Amino acid sequence: MTHKKIYLASPHMSEEGYEQQYIHEAFESNWIAPIGGNIDGFERELASLVGIKSAAALSSGTAAIHMALMAAGVGEGDIVFCPTLTFAATANPIIYLNAIPVFIDSDEDTWNMSPELLEEAFKKYTPKAVIVVHLYGLTADMEKIVKICAMRGVPLIEDAAESLGSLYRGKHTGTLGDYGIFSFNGNKIITTSGGGMLISNNEERIAKVKFWATQARDPARHYQHSELGFNYRMSNIVAGIGRGQLNVLNRRIQQKRKIFEFYKDRLEGLKGLSFMPVNEWNEPNYWLSCITLWGKIRPIDVMEALDAENIESRPVWKPMHMQPLFEKYDFVGDGRSERIFEFGVCLPSDTKMTVSDLERIVRIIRLIAK
Structure with a gap:
């Protein structure tokens, strides 16, 4: 590789x-x-x-x-x-x-x-x-x-x-x-x-x-x-x-925000792709940029395609009530977290990435979308 x-x-x-x-x-x-x-x-x-x-x-x-x-x-x-x-x-x-x-x-x-x-x-x-x-x-x-x-x-x-x-x-x-x-x-x-x-x-x-x-x-x-x-x-x-x-926390937050905005600018129009919710009362640090894929593109398709190009990504956290260790405990809900897990992907969000790195990631995702 x-x-x-x-x-x-x-x-x-x-x-x-x-x-x-x-x-x-x-x-x-x-x-x-x-x-x-x-x-x-x-x-x-x-x-x-x-x-x-x-x-x-x-x-x-x-x-x-x-x-x-x-x-x-x-x-x-x-x-x-x-x-x-x-x-x-x-x-x-x-x-x-x-x-x-x-x-x-x-x-x-x-x-x-x-x-x-x-x-x-x-x-x-x-x-x-x-x-x-x-x-x-x-x-x-x-x-x-x-x-x-x-x-x-x-x-x-x-x-x-x-x-x-x-x-x-x-x-x-x-x-x-x-x-x-x-x-x-x-x-x-x-x-x-x-x-x-x-x-x-x-x-x-x-x-x-x-x-x-x-x-x-x-x-x-x-x-x-x-x-x-x-x-x-x-x-x-x-x-x-x-x-x-x-001393560099604010700098890292700005870098993380730029990564999220880059993805959003280049990917937002893709059918079946949504970004994690950012509300008007919320100023996140954008630690990870996450998407959900609701259409024909499956999260596993994106993760495997990125992995084949030596690019790390992850599923969204698997809910605790679905974990073998915790499944015996009570759960109050209707499965919304399960849907986020099923359709969610955490995209590369490393603050050392270059614009070229980000373009490479976006290009792979857009190719899958076609």
Whole structure:
């Protein structure tokens, strides 16, 4: 295979080398792990960026969801509402706590949790917490969802793993509920190689999370533990990469938007092809550009044709209620997420792509359409 590889989304370090500066400082000071100035700085700078009081830098976005659920008081046997159209990392921490997920279907206007079906779920269950996801950087209909949870006094956790930098009515995702989480995995809009962040205006709860995430070591001279702890804190080296990446977040959002607009300009007229929904109240980060194919062109045809040319693409997430691990749990919905999964394709959205790369992708899709 001779064609240049085009990735769905891959790490993109700053052209200025910001990350190396912070890593160098960590080596010079010998603060490698588990504490150091980069950790404190990354927490402070990200919290300031999104407009929140406190943050805890953790080993992954999954760890951040786990800690958010614990901070919300979720325990064994508790019900947690969760969107079905998401990655498994949203739902897995519910199982870590021996709690019970109830999966909520999407609406077609956002691809995210349907507020109407959330209301239906509340008629059947009294959950301990609700997790909402901002899929592919598209914000959920948060005004309605926040109101529904607030009326019932149920904590709301925002899985903003894919939506750092996305805005809902001018406010950053992750700051609209009681807790928000971000991921810095290698394919995210900015990366630390791995890692995550939990944010909240509840400073006491974030302090507790930092305690749990550092093996819950009591303030004693000897090693004493009164609670179950976890090895979930981010390293000072990883946090240095994150501090450098924050400097280019806005640049990456602009690049992602241009990729989406390129696809839309060149493909929008194709019969049976639709783009992911972008609403007037939603300023997404366009983490991935996604389409649905409703006509004669099948998603598998597009993905196989791209793959044959050494170009990476992916199906939309397979809903959780369809997964062997989770199919035994209740699902509130009518199959809208199943249709998005069946007809959806995530197109290459790597910020290192050239115009030539994008033209190559579009040309392949247009050839299939003919």
